Amino acid sequence: MSENRKRTNMVPFPSDAIIPERDLGTRPVLDARHLGVEFGGLKAVDDFNMIIGRTEIAGLIGPNGAGKTTIFNLITKVYQPTTGTILIDGKDTHNMNTIQVNRAGIARTFQNIRLFDKMSVEDNVKIGLHNRMRYSAASGVLRLPNYWKKEKLMHEKALELLSIFDMQDMADVTAGSLPYGAQRRLEIVRALATDPKLLLLDEPAAGMNPHETEELMENIIKIRDTFQIAIMLIEHDMNLVMGICEGIAVLNYGSIIAKGTPEQIQSNPLVIEAYLGKQKEAK
Amino acid sequence: MSFLSNLINGISLGSIYAIIALGYTMVYGIAKMLNFAHGDVIMVGAYISFYATQHWGLTPLLSVVVAMAVCTVLGIVIEKLAYKPLRSATSLAVLITAIGVSYLLQNLALLIWGSNPKNFVSIVQLGKISLFNGELIISDVAIVTVLCCIVIMVALTWFTSKTKMGRAMRAVSEDKGAAQLMGVNVNQTISVTFAIGSALAAVAGILLCSSSPVLMPTTGSMPGIKAFTAAVFGGIGSLPGAMLGGILLGVIEIFGKSYISTDLGDAIVFAILIIILLVKPTGLLGKKVNEKV
Amino acid sequence: MKRKISKTFLNNAFTYLLVIVAFVVIMTMQNAGKLTFSFKNQLVPACVFIVMAVSLNLVVGISGELSLGHAGFMCVGAFSGSITIAVLNGVVTDPTLRLVIGLIVGAAFAALTGVIVGVPVLRLRGDYLAIVTLAFGEIIRNILNCLYVSLDEAGLHFGFNNPALPGKMIVNGPMGVKNDAKLATFVMGFALVLFTLIVVLNLINSRSGRAMMALRDNRIAAESVGISATKYKLMAFVVSAALAGMAGALYGANIGTVTSKEFIFDKSILVLVYVVFGGIGNIWGSIISAALLTTLPELLRSFPEFKENRMLIFAIVLILVMLITNSSMVKGWIARIKALFSKKEEAPKEAAAAEEPETEEGGTEE
Numbered sequence: 001m002s003e004n005r006k007r008t009n010m011v012p013f014p015s016d017a018i019i020p021e022r023d024l025g026t027r028p029v030l031d032a033r034h035l036g037v038e039f040g041g042l043k044a045v046d047d048f049n050m051i052i053g054r055t056e057i058a059g060l061i062g063p064n065g066a067g068k069t070t071i072f073n074l075i076t077k078v079y080q081p082t083t084g085t086i087l088i089d090g091k092d093t094h095n096m097n098t099i100q101v102n103r104a105g106i107a108r109t110f111q112n113i114r115l116f117d118k119m120s121v122e123d124n125v126k127i128g129l130h131n132r133m134r135y136s137a138a139s140g141v142l143r144l145p146n147y148w149k150k151e152k153l154m155h156e157k158a159l160e161l162l163s164i165f166d167m168q169d170m171a172d173v174t175a176g177s178l179p180y181g182a183q184r185r186l187e188i189v190r191a192l193a194t195d196p197k198l199l200l201l202d203e204p205a206a207g208m209n210p211h212e213t214e215e216l217m218e219n220i221i222k223i224r225d226t227f228q229i230a231i232m233l234i235e236h237d238m239n240l241v242m243g244i245c246e247g248i249a250v251l252n253y254g255s256i257i258a259k260g261t262p263e264q265i266q267s268n269p270l271v272i273e274a275y276l277g278k279q280k281e282a283k
Numbered sequence: 284m285s286f287l288s289n290l291i292n293g294i295s296l297g298s299i300y301a302i303i304a305l306g307y308t309m310v311y312g313i314a315k316m317l318n319f320a321h322g323d324v325i326m327v328g329a330y331i332s333f334y335a336t337q338h339w340g341l342t343p344l345l346s347v348v349v350a351m352a353v354c355t356v357l358g359i360v361i362e363k364l365a366y367k368p369l370r371s372a373t374s375l376a377v378l379i380t381a382i383g384v385s386y387l388l389q390n391l392a393l394l395i396w397g398s399n400p401k402n403f404v405s406i407v408q409l410g411k412i413s414l415f416n417g418e419l420i421i422s423d424v425a426i427v428t429v430l431c432c433i434v435i436m437v438a439l440t441w442f443t444s445k446t447k448m449g450r451a452m453r454a455v456s457e458d459k460g461a462a463q464l465m466g467v468n469v470n471q472t473i474s475v476t477f478a479i480g481s482a483l484a485a486v487a488g489i490l491l492c493s494s495s496p497v498l499m500p501t502t503g504s505m506p507g508i509k510a511f512t513a514a515v516f517g518g519i520g521s522l523p524g525a526m527l528g529g530i531l532l533g534v535i536e537i538f539g540k541s542y543i544s545t546d547l548g549d550a551i552v553f554a555i556l557i558i559i560l561l562v563k564p565t566g567l568l569g570k571k572v573n574e575k576v
Numbered sequence: 577m578k579r580k581i582s583k584t585f586l587n588n589a590f591t592y593l594l595v596i597v598a599f600v601v602i603m604t605m606q607n608a609g610k611l612t613f614s615f616k617n618q619l620v621p622a623c624v625f626i627v628m629a630v631s632l633n634l635v636v637g638i639s640g641e642l643s644l645g646h647a648g649f650m651c652v653g654a655f656s657g658s659i660t661i662a663v664l665n666g667v668v669t670d671p672t673l674r675l676v677i678g679l680i681v682g683a684a685f686a687a688l689t690g691v692i693v694g695v696p697v698l699r700l701r702g703d704y705l706a707i708v709t710l711a712f713g714e715i716i717r718n719i720l721n722c723l724y725v726s727l728d729e730a731g732l733h734f735g736f737n738n739p740a741l742p743g744k745m746i747v748n749g750p751m752g753v754k755n756d757a758k759l760a761t762f763v764m765g766f767a768l769v770l771f772t773l774i775v776v777l778n779l780i781n782s783r784s785g786r787a788m789m790a791l792r793d794n795r796i797a798a799e800s801v802g803i804s805a806t807k808y809k810l811m812a813f814v815v816s817a818a819l820a821g822m823a824g825a826l827y828g829a830n831i832g833t834v835t836s837k838e839f840i841f842d843k844s845i846l847v848l849v850y851v852v853f854g855g856i857g858n859i860w861g862s863i864i865s866a867a868l869l870t871t872l873p874e875l876l877r878s879f880p881e882f883k884e885n886r887m888l889i890f891a892i893v894l895i896l897v898m899l900i901t902n903s904s905m906v907k908g909w910i911a912r913i914k915a916l917f918s919k920k921e922e923a924p925k926e927a928a929a930a931e932e933p934e935t936e937e938g939g940t941e942e
Contacts, residue, residue: 076800102802114797116790127790130783131802137811140782141775147782154783172582194801317703365895368903374702375642376902379852382845383894390888511707544737546750550718553711560704561696 027090028053029105029198029230030075035084036254037074044070045254048084052198057224058232059245061265063274067254068234069111072200076108077101089197103131105197109187109204111234117176121167121186124175125158128193133157161189164226165219181212185219192223199223201233205240213237217244242266250274288419289537295425295494297533298432302487303510304517304525305439306480312456312520313476316374319381320361321484322507323388326500328354328485329492330396333403343406350485358481359474367470385504392500400499403492424494431486436526439479443522448475456520505549509536512556518569527567588777591860595773598867599766606762615874616762620830622870623765624823627772629850629866630859631819634776636848637857638785639812640792642706644844645693645713649686649817650824651839655720657682657825658753658834662746663727665756675759679768679825686821689716690814698809710841720836724749752835753828760830768826769863772819776859779815788812849890852897 028051035048045067052058060068073079077098086093088104116124133154135146162168165185191199205213217240224231235241242262249259250271258268265271310318328350335346365384369377409423443449451472454462463469492498517528539551605611635643657678668674693712724735728743735741747753779785787808790798828834850869854861873883899906
């Protein structure tokens with residue numbers, strides 16, 4: 001474990017990439033090695049390895065309780081991993097907390113939406129911009145020129161980001177009163193506002209109708225192309241996962257049981273047994 | 284000799300804190316709320332016992348029973364009227380409401396019983412024990428208090444581990460939702476918890492006023508807060524923890540007052556609360572809880 | 577870009593207007609000799625408690641943490657402010673300037689105490705935080721109760737639990753501080769209220785205020801976008817403490833003797849009552865409620881029953897306010913009662929709106 005921590009800035013094992021053939025460069029956005037966490041003696045995640053390239057869209061799938069959200073919580077340091085290392089853009093996150101991980105370039109959304117309900121849509125996005133457009137508390141209280149300048153910039157940037165999802169007209173609406181789908185989209189905008197290198201989406205299509213999901217898929221690709229960032233998503237909607245993910249990792253009982261292209265995953269007997277088989281029966 | 288006498292006083296005071304802390308810790312463990320008004324239930328119990336013995340002519344033992352009955356009803360009523368409607372509210376809202384209930388009880392007491400302190404007559408009249416040629420005097424109240432505390436502790440441990448209601452309590456404190464699904468009547472369990480806690484508060488109030496006989500509407504508030512400190516000290520939600528925390532706190536308070544400064548006794552107790560919460564927020568015997576993301 | 581006037585702007589404008597109009601009305605009445613002596617006596621305390629309530633609301637309403645030790649900071653401000661004013665007696669002749677310096681010193685000491693208390697305490701949450709702030713408030717009070725300060729040519733002398741000091745006693749342990757001159761005026765009080773409003777409202781409507789509210793609404797989400805809980809919770813706490821210190825200094829300058837006994841946690845809770853009555857997070861609400869509740873016993877002098885049972889009534893209203901604003905059960909009842917009365921006009925819509933009071937029009941699904 002300690003030996004792993006020393007190995008920063010090295011060429012990643014191609015085998016840890018989701019699709020080995022793909023060129024990831026020497027410094028992937030995310031490089032997680034031998035990640036593991038225990039809760040009260042129970043291994044929730046065990047020896048999880050994953051490398052995500054600069055503009056990759058990766059999917060993380062698996063049955064309920066497989067540990068998918070736990071992986072997100074480990075990457076964002078909501079939980080401290082018991083074993084293993086995580087490099088974000090080459091930087092070791094060993095001593096980082098959630099806030100520092102965000103500054104290092106990881107933003108996320110939550111499975112159960114976590115917006116600032118009582119605040120306006122625009123303010124929600126402005127909170128995402130918090131560390132990008134700064135002025136001191138004193139210039140805020142004294143209303144110094146810097147306050148007006150930065151607030152104007154924030155306002156413009158917030159509307160620009162909201163326009164990705166065509167939400168700029170809702171800027172003054174209270175976030176908690178938005179319809180469900182719009183709340184999910186606002187969470188993505190808020191995460192994007194922090195200027196991440198890797199965006200983690202936890203079930204972005206949950207609760208959306210097929211039409212909305214279709215739109216979301218287009219938007220995820222659009223976000224990747226416009227911002228040139230990597231996206232990793234957890235999703236149960238197989239149409240979405242198979243439709244937009246370039247690489248997919250399948251998690252079961254806290255370990256990766258398969259990874260590859262959507263085609264490879266769909267034909268992998270292990271996956272079909274552990275996961276897709278059950279899904280098909282259910283449908 | 285003064286060391287021994289301080290130690291005995293500390294254990295006696297600590298036993299009172301322990302009895303109050305048991306009520307705090309049970310309510311906190313099960314309803315997940317800080318019942319700020321718990322200390323004022325103590326005061327009500329003491330007043331009832333005072334009037335029962337001094338004005339209604341009841342025997343001391345009977346007055347304890349009456350006080351316990353009144354406080355039990357009071358506890359259940361408070362829970363039903365003020366706390367139950369807030370079951371899903373934020374902890375901020377519940378705590379402010381509890382503070383409101385605390386002030387309501389104090390001011391009702393002020394209205395009914397007046398602001399003049401009552402001179403509480405100890406319900407224990409067995410005579411002091413004098414040891415070492417009168418160098419060490421142990422008061423009867425101290426002995427009775429410690430005995431009461433032990434009996435209550437044993438009875439509560441038996442109750443929570445051996446009876447059906449006790450098991451329901453432990454289930455609710457682990458996971459309210461799951462307990463409900465398994466057929467536990469959560470509302471009833473919470474009511475019973477408040478009832479037990481309040482009955483114990485009555486006992487604590489009577490013992491408290493028997494050893495320091497000034498009874499006022501605000502008598503309960505400071506011991507209440509200190510007992511909460513004791514519950515946190517021992518680990519909130521843990522019965523043996525409340526007992527251990529209470530006794531340790533009582534001893535520390537008495538020693539602090541006699542060896543450091545009389546004026547700073549309370550400050551020392553509160554400093555302990557702060558240190559415990561910062562160093563080991565789960566207390567001496569508590570469990571760690573993780574927030575779900 | 578065309579923007580409609582925002583709700584916050586209107587809210588703030590209303591708050592300032594409210595305070596200024598109240599000031600003008602009171603000054604006019606005072607000049608016309610229409611105010612009774614005892615009402616005039618209530619003016620400075622009203623200002624003090626407005627500042628206390630607004631500053632506590634910054635912690636409780638905006639930062640979302642319950643602090644029960646606000647009176648402790650007031651106590652620090654009252655003591656340090658009074659000592660400063662006593663020391664400056666003869667050095668600074670202008671009484672207003674002397675008071676202003678006293679207020680600043682009071683704020684500085686209270687802010688320092690706020691940092692000392694806040695850094696360790698703000699790691700805790702919810703009930704634990706509340707009880708620890710209460711504990712700190714009591715510790716502060718207990719310590720100041722043992723403080724002796726005297727002044728002679730050599731300067732200030734401090735003693736802890738030791739009254740034998742040379743020169744003129746300024747702070748006399750449990751007897752407290754004795755002020756020679758009552759420097760506080762209503763105009764000064766008004767200025768302090770205005771200052772507090774500018775600080776608090778500007779802070780709330782800035783980057784830092786947004787961060788505080790984000791942490792209040794959802795700490796985990798706020799941290800996920802890089803907002804430091806420690807930094808902003810502490811900022812709210814310290815700013816609030818500094819303002820309470822100023823309020824305390826003004827309070828001290830308004831009365832002859834300040835003792836630490838006055839600042840027991842009942843006072844913190846009284847201020848909390850003002851905040852709750854005015855609406856948690858609502859700044860102008862805090863102003864009205866603090867002003868009204870401090871002067872009400874005086875205004876209702878013909879009803880002595882009110883003054884006697886004031887705390888009882890406060891307690892009942894406090895519980896009712898919390899139940900009405902926070903209980904889904906009670907909200908349901910109110911919705912049903914409303915629906916009963918407005919059956920003719922869109923009864924079902926009323927009920928739905930009452931269930932979710934935050935709901936606004938707009939943002940419909942495309």
